[in-house]
Amino acid sequence: MEIPSVEMSRRNLGKVLAFGAVAAATSPLLAACGPSTSGGSSSSGSSRKTLRVGATGGGSSETLNPNSALSETDVARTAQIFEGLTTFDPTGKVVNRLAESVTADASGKVWTVRLKDATFHSGAKLTAADVLYSFTYMLNPKSKADGAGPLADVDLKNCKKLDDKTVSIALHRPNFLFPTLLGERSVVIVPTGTTTFDKPVGTGPFKLVSFRPGDRAKFASFEQYHGGAPAIGELEIISIDDPKARMNALSSGVVDAIAEVAPQLIATATGSGVKLLQAASGSFSTQYMDMTKGPFTDKRVRQAMRLLADRKQMISNALFGAGDLGNDLSSTFDPDYASGLAQRTYDPDQAKSLLKAAGADGLTVTLHTSDAGLAMLESSTLYAAQAKAAGVTVNLHKWSTSDYWTRAWMQQPFACSHWGGRPLISHLQLSVLPGASYNETQWNNPTFNGLVADAMASSDAGARHDKLVAAQTMLYDEGGYIVWGFAKNVDATVSGLSGITPSAIRSLGNYDFRGARFA
């Protein structure tokens, strides 16, 4: 979960305070209209050296701390400065970033990480000590680091430096999916001694030049970057909260690329000079039922409610077609996704008979919703109309985006949520496994927990896959999520910009501008 309380409410604050937000979003734009001061002219041939990117910001609370990054611009900016040991390629597969290799022993409890020859922005070399320091920092409760979650299984006392470039990481329990957890964006490597992020130092492709929260950050390419200096000399990441203002900024040439084109605006983005970047993604808005409350304790009621979502209509009308069907499970891009399960379809008749069998025909429920995630309110509105066909009355209780996450979410039995795209194991750990921070459906099933633990402890990829599919089948049959679809990551750039590969993880190729260049 993207710690939605802040991230999502901010995104839609523009709707609540429409005029103010537009005004606030426009003022930095005016400043951006001035001539872009492109610094060095070292890489000749390219007339344009500054790449300007617009994304949803987080106002004055924007941060450069990768362990508390929330808004899109926070994520985009920290992704330039910091790197983790692993990351995800555009299809969502784990790949090495600062790690040369990540290998497990036979038990899956001890992992050996060999580091690449990388340099920090300060000029210091990356060493095994920095990795151990970063882990210690993140696992220190005082740091309040987001990375503590993915690293929860790390047994710090038994981690050790093998040589300058090699580190041995011990875990409390076997986990052959550990490299996936290392790829979480908050799990980054910082130089030994880092405690604040006012002057952030990382190993990333761009180093920070200046930063004004709520407005913009400027970066310069890092000449000693371990993957080779980026083609773009300067980078600016600008906070533009309102989706229409963002699109206008692009079409008027104030920025060169924007993240998150609203589905309603896709049709307007096809003009000259602008091109769309689209990728199937793992992020989704969902309706969920608390399995411990009211009618939803009955499995048949949950099954009926899932059959009352006309998923095709939600994709076409709530996402304007820019999405893919959901099957009540997450992480469709993960190799271990249970792709063999039958696609659930809209079936009011079967839903009706299930409800009758459960003694819940003519059910009336209140769905708590908000404009707090992409297509969340729209899909809820459509769902209420679709459920009518089975005689189910769904009343909508609409919350303001600022109240939703604190006053309704995780408190009401039937409500909505928004999840970013994540590998399967990360998603399960956050949503349904014991100790999950966001167990929205109150799923608690020992058989399921055993299957997932067995899968993590299994060194054989095939056996692991089978166990994870079995676990997902349980969620598919009995769970409380209505995952009707996945919104595509839709971004737009000027047509002269190339080298950004659309990614399943996040916008603008997971904010990877290393290969970006102007024609």
Add this chain to the structure above:
Amino acid sequence: MTLSPAVEASPSPKGARSLVWTVLRQPQGAVGALMLALVAVVALIGPLVAPHDIRTVVGIPLAHPSHAARLGTDVLGRDVLSRVLNGGLTLLAVAISATLLAYLVGACWGMAVSLRSSALDVVSIGVVDVLLSLPPLVIGLVLLAGAGSGNVTIALALAVIQAPRVFRIVRAASREVAAQDFVEAATARGDSMWSVVRRDILANIWTPMLTDFGLRVTSSVILFSSLSFLGLGAPPPSPDWGQMISENQIGIVTQPWGVVVPVVLIAVLSVGTNLLTDTFSRTMNNGAVGGGR
């Protein structure tokens, strides 16, 4: 005899009728009334003639006008025409009930203080001044954010906003009447307060009250639309016009009708009201009421 129209007006409905005719004979007043009537007809007749249900999806979202959807579809693919036709009734019902409630509280309060002790009057004026110093939209936002939105809470919020304003008008009008000899005589005679209010005060102030009532209803409509636009209106799928503008504004380049039609209706309503009330107040200030012309 020329002091105050309220006093001069006879207690019979004749004064009001003559005021209305005087207003409607002026071009401004006639145009204003016509505009109001147009919106009222759309709001009242609309639900009966709407071709589709307000929640039914009739096509792809933001589709251009077609045979199936005369004004195109909205941001979720619902018929814009049907939603426009259904959107006015709730709006008017909420605005009128909120204004009635505001009058029930504000008018009783205003007449009571005009007849009773000056201490109560001073305290009331203080309270009302504080309430009036708060911008209406801010009061609405705070109340609705606290109580959650819905047609009933919106009506209550609008009543809270309007009641102090009603109080001011009614108090001012009834104080003038209360100072007259015939009221003093009635009080000395030992008439009950209720009887004085009904026979002497109310009968003399109801013309300006009626005018003010119309003004309040429309300002309630506009406030309601503003709150809806800001996302604090009734929950979806409510088709009220403010909400339609808010929902469909993102698609205005692709399919303008979902925004333009409700905007025009609200604009017609507010311009019409302003024309009409301007004419009313000018007519009353000219003393052209009663046998004036």
